[in-house]
Structure formats: C-alpha cells, structure tokens
Amino acid sequence: MSKKRVLSGIQPSGRLHVGNFVGALRNWVRLQDKYECYYFIADWHALTSQYADTSQLKEYVKDVLINCLAAGLDPEKCTIFAQSRVLEHSELHVLLSMITPLGWLERIPSYKEKQAEVKNKDLNTYGFLGYPLLQSADILIYKANHVPVGVDQMPHLEITREICRRFNNFYGEVFPEPEGLLTEFPKVVGTDGRKMSKTYENCIYLSDSPKEVEHKIRTMTTDPQRIKRTDKGDPELSPVFQLHKVFSSKEEQDEAAEGCRTAGIGCIDCKKVLIKNLFTVLEPIWEQREKLLKKPDVLEDIIASGSEKAGKTASVTMKEVRKAIGVDGFSQ
Numbered sequence: 001m002s003k004k005r006v007l008s009g010i011q012p013s014g015r016l017h018v019g020n021f022v023g024a025l026r027n028w029v030r031l032q033d034k035y036e037c038y039y040f041i042a043d044w045h046a047l048t049s050q051y052a053d054t055s056q057l058k059e060y061v062k063d064v065l066i067n068c069l070a071a072g073l074d075p076e077k078c079t080i081f082a083q084s085r086v087l088e089h090s091e092l093h094v095l096l097s098m099i100t101p102l103g104w105l106e107r108i109p110s111y112k113e114k115q116a117e118v119k120n121k122d123l124n125t126y127g128f129l130g131y132p133l134l135q136s137a138d139i140l141i142y143k144a145n146h147v148p149v150g151v152d153q154m155p156h157l158e159i160t161r162e163i164c165r166r167f168n169n170f171y172g173e174v175f176p177e178p179e180g181l182l183t184e185f186p187k188v189v190g191t192d193g194r195k196m197s198k199t200y201e202n203c204i205y206l207s208d209s210p211k212e213v214e215h216k217i218r219t220m221t222t223d224p225q226r227i228k229r230t231d232k233g234d235p236e237l238s239p240v241f242q243l244h245k246v247f248s249s250k251e252e253q254d255e256a257a258e259g260c261r262t263a264g265i266g267c268i269d270c271k272k273v274l275i276k277n278l279f280t281v282l283e284p285i286w287e288q289r290e291k292l293l294k295k296p297d298v299l300e301d302i303i304a305s306g307s308e309k310a311g312k313t314a315s316v317t318m319k320e321v322r323k324a325i326g327v328d329g330f331s332q
C-alpha cells in the first residue's frame, strides 16, 4: 500500500527559534519515516506581510533550510522545497481565487486579528487577504492527506477543505479532502514568559551560539516575588520552570519545583539544569549547522532537486485541474 501524503510549510519570516523546533520541526522529522512527506519554505507567504523590506528574505530562507536539515530532515526521505520555485502554486491560487467568496476569507480570525495587532505595516492588501487561499493551493496541489500544523492554523485548514469541496462540486472530483494533523506540543515561552515569538524579541534562536543561549537563560526572569535566595518561590510563576516542563525530565522538574517552593535551591541552580538540557537538544543541531554553513552548494542542490521533484507532482495535478476547468487547450 502506498504511503499517505503529508504536506507542511514554514514561513521564513525570521530566523527559526526553539519554539519552531518544538512546535514543528521535531514533529516533521518524526513523520518522514511513516509518510510520503513534502515540506516547504513558504517564502510567498512571508511576502504577504513583509513585502516592503525584502532585504533579509533570502537569508531567512537559507536559515530555515539549514535548520530543517540540522534538525534531521533527510532529503533522501522527504521532499524539501521552496514555494517560489514551484510556480504551479501560483496558477492554482489564481484558479481557486475565482471560486472563493470574499466572505470566507474575511471571516478568518487571523485576518482581522493580525491586521489589528500589526501596527507598523499596512496589511490592507490583496495578498494578505488571500493568505489562507495561497495555503489552500499549497495543500491541494499535492493532494495531501494530512497537514501537520498547530492549532492556530486550523481555520486555514478548514477553508482549504471548503474550497476543496467547492472545487470538486463545480468541476468533478479532483482533490481529496485534506485533514489537519494537530500537533500537540507544550507551550514554549520566551525569556520574558510570553509565548516565544520574534515580535516579542524573547527568542532563543537555533542559530544562537552556546554562549548566547547560556546568557539568555541566565538573565531570564523567574518568579518576580522571589527576590532573595532565601525567599520561597512559586515555580508556576517562573518562565524558567515553564521551559523545564518542555526540556527537562520529570525528576528534574520535580526537583526544580520543590527547590523553588522551599528555597532549597537558587534560581541560578535551577537555570543550570535547564541550560544543560537545552544544550543536549541544541548540540546536534549546532554541529550540523556548522557543517552545512560551510557547504552553500550542497544547500542549493538540495533545494533545487527538492523543488524539481515537487514541481513534477504539482504539474501532474495542474494538468488535471486545467482539464477539469477547461483551460487545457484545444487538442484534447
């Protein structure tokens, strides 16, 4: 029996951080053995909000690729590509736009939320409104069965399914309905206790050096009421403890919590354990990053051959799509 197909994408809107690793990459690596996986760098999606200054886009795309490989994605097992190198995505996007009621796009929560939240950019654009539809094209063009995403992406998956049904209704069964593969992962907080996000400048980046990681953890806030070493603390109020929940063993978590509550250990002691565990996760990634950074040609080869492979699959689907709609020329 042939393997089910998985597709997922990641936006190169900045350098990748530990939250991206826990929330996406780590899971992608696990899936590559079980499914036929297509993973891509959604550079057009990054442009929907970062269109005014594209000076760092290429560097971010490269950083995402390096991190994907360093985290363990194997180009022998999965197809890794760049969205902008498979032009068929844009053709499907335009064709899907013909059948997409505006209201479907306008009601997606992330649309209004992000417009309200982001003050330094004008997101009142055609491209930004069409963000979820471009995502639908990404998914449908590979006839993906499963789409591993976090819960924030579920509305985008829902509209993809609606578009899929509408298309099949109008033009015949071309696309299978994709399903979300909800990735359950612990919340990764940043150095200030809020969700790790580049907008908050609280990230531990996969490209940070060991020194930088150590410094970021050492200067992290803890329970704000625990001021002196002898003060008893509440681990639940400490972002450091939140990270222990993600990166430390159960015993270490219990020790950290108990030590905090009883003032048995100081915050630095607690942080040292976290640093050790973070290093265990990051060391193999750092090692691979070092190697890959020295081989720009290999990176280009990987993304070029992945994009070519993806393009083949996408063009098979597009032939079917053009035929179903009737924009496939006279000869057939």
Ligand code: TRP
Binding pocket: 007, 008, 009, 010, 011, 042, 045, 134, 135, 138, 139, 147, 148, 149, 153
């Ligand atoms: N919107 C996704 C995110 O920000 C990235 C993405 C683009 C994607 N196209 C996709 C994810 C297709 C899954 C499938 O995380």
